[in-house]
Structure formats: C-alpha cells, structure tokens
Amino acid sequence: MVALIAGPTASGKSALALALAEKHDGVVINADSMQVYADLRVLTARPSVEEEKRAPHLLFGHVDGAEAYSAGRWAAEARAAIHEAHAAGRLPILVGGTGMYMRTLLDGIAPVPEIDSLIRSEVRALTVEQARAELMRLDPDAAARLGPIDTLRISRALEVVRSTGKRLAEWQAERHGGIGHEIRVAATILLPDRTWLADRIDRRFRHMVNVAKGEVEALLARTDVPDDAPVLRAIGVREIGLALAGESNMDEAHFAGSLATRQYAKRQYTWFRRQPPPEWERTDETQTNRLVEQFETKLL
Numbered sequence: 001m002v003a004l005i006a007g008p009t010a011s012g013k014s015a016l017a018l019a020l021a022e023k024h025d026g027v028v029i030n031a032d033s034m035q036v037y038a039d040l041r042v043l044t045a046r047p048s049v050e051e052e053k054r055a056p057h058l059l060f061g062h063v064d065g066a067e068a069y070s071a072g073r074w075a076a077e078a079r080a081a082i083h084e085a086h087a088a089g090r091l092p093i094l095v096g097g098t099g100m101y102m103r104t105l106l107d108g109i110a111p112v113p114e115i116d117s118l119i120r121s122e123v124r125a126l127t128v129e130q131a132r133a134e135l136m137r138l139d140p141d142a143a144a145r146l147g148p149i150d151t152l153r154i155s156r157a158l159e160v161v162r163s164t165g166k167r168l169a170e171w172q173a174e175r176h177g178g179i180g181h182e183i184r185v186a187a188t189i190l191l192p193d194r195t196w197l198a199d200r201i202d203r204r205f206r207h208m209v210n211v212a213k214g215e216v217e218a219l220l221a222r223t224d225v226p227d228d229a230p231v232l233r234a235i236g237v238r239e240i241g242l243a244l245a246g247e248s249n250m251d252e253a254h255f256a257g258s259l260a261t262r263q264y265a266k267r268q269y270t271w272f273r274r275q276p277p278p279e280w281e282r283t284d285e286t287q288t289n290r291l292v293e294q295f296e297t298k299l300l
Helices: 014-026 049-054 070-088 099-107 117-124 126-138 139-144 153-162 169-173 194-209 213-221 235-242 250-274 287-295
Strands: 003-007 026-030 091-094 187-190 281-283
Touching: 003 014, 003 099, 014 026, 014 049, 014 091, 014 187, 014 287, 026 070, 070 091, 070 099, 091 099, 099 250, 117 153, 126 139, 126 153, 139 153, 139 169, 153 169, 187 287, 194 213, 194 250, 213 235, 235 250, 281 287
Parallel strands: 003 091, 003 187, 026 091, 187 281
Antiparallel strands: none
C-alpha cells in the first residue's frame, strides 16, 4: 500500500501527510519539484525542522540549488524510498503538487535520449517567439498544444525534435520503469474551494515575503548557480530578488508573488481535477482531522 496526497499548493497536503504518518507509522515522501532544494525551505513551504522530527521525511531539501533535477531522478529515488518504507513495515506517504513526478513514478518515463548540448544551447538562445515559430514548423501539434507562456515546454519540445528527429509525443507514447502495476495506491486529491485557497495563498505568501528574504538573498548571492537553474524558477525568488535589489518593494513582491502562486495553483487545480484516474478521490474538505478520517477508509 502507498498513500498518495496531491493537490494545488496551499491546499493542506503537508498537514494531512504528517497527521497520517503520525497515526499510521508512516514515512512522508516529497513529490514537489521545488521542495527538493536545500536552499529554499520557507519559500517552497517545506515542512519545518520541528515537523520533520515528528515523522520521517524523505526527498525534502536533499538537492543543492546548483544542481539540475529531473522527474526521472526523482522517480528512481521515490521508488527506492517506497521499497525502504515497505521493508521497514511502514506506510509510504507520497505528498506533493507536481503531477508530472507522480505520473513518471507510476506510469514510467519516456526514453528520450540525451539532448545534444550544442542543440540545447542553440534552442535556449532563441526568443520565445522564435522557438515557437520553429516548433510550429517541426512539431505543429506540440506548438498548438502549448501556450506562449509555456517557455520551458516549448524549448523542451523543440530541442527533442531537433536532437532526435522524433517528436516528443512519439517518445512519450513509450514509457519505461513505472511501478503503478506493482503497488496499491490509496489516493486523495485536495481540491478546496477556490476562494478559500486564494485567501490562504495570499496570507501564506505575505508570511513568506517577510521570512524568506534571507534565503533568497543567499541563493542569489551564489556564483555557482547557473542562470537557468530550476531552483531560480521557484515562485518568489524573482519577486523578492527585485525588492532586495531596490527595483521594487516588499509590498510589490507580495502582490506579484501571490498572483503568480494563484495562477500556478489554478493550473494545478485543473490538472488534478482532470488528469489522475477517476478512482482517485477528489475532496473539497479542508479540516485535517476529517481528511484523516476519510483517508483511513482507503487504508483498510
């Protein structure tokens, strides 16, 4: 059995995972692409040191900000963590909002070959408009599917077709290494009222702006972190960075960061409502004790 808790940011996933772990001798396993980084505990809403002492937590803050990290690497590490928990007689509890991570773990990963470094550099040097126009020529289906703000996905699709001569969708049709057929998943997707969620995001980000300045300042001061490092894309890094540089202020950072977080949560909300299997329970409950009670019926 593997418990899985998913949903948009600020929906209460971490609190539910911890409560479940304390009650059922569980191990909390991170499934959030930004909470893997050691540099940003506050800004990515990682569990606190005190919370981590209450139950084992794995794959949180174990990656240095200078490193690139991938869904494939996470899936391999999560698989090992699940096996380790089972061997110890404990309940593995996957928790996070990165749907791609969960899909990679359960369904497997597309066997896309290593991208030619020269092609990658050429693609990254293009403007978004240039990259999208080139993708429209080489992979019109992908270009039509991706919006103009999906800069990373546009670059990824373009570098794959340029480097391999094969469209990304063709690679993704073949997947290897998934463990969905090996385990029984008890899943709950938290989809709270959108107004409640937006208010919670605003309040949480105001706290982050006031508390996370030091960790953002330390991250931006590092000279070994590449400009395209994934950790720099964490919501709040740019916003707080501009305020620290005197190009805005903390009120503006709060407004911009809250807005970006709400937009991200909206995309997560849509994905988790539509993409996971229909048998995965969706709930708008926000009370942790009630969520634990609901979840326990699936663990029987």
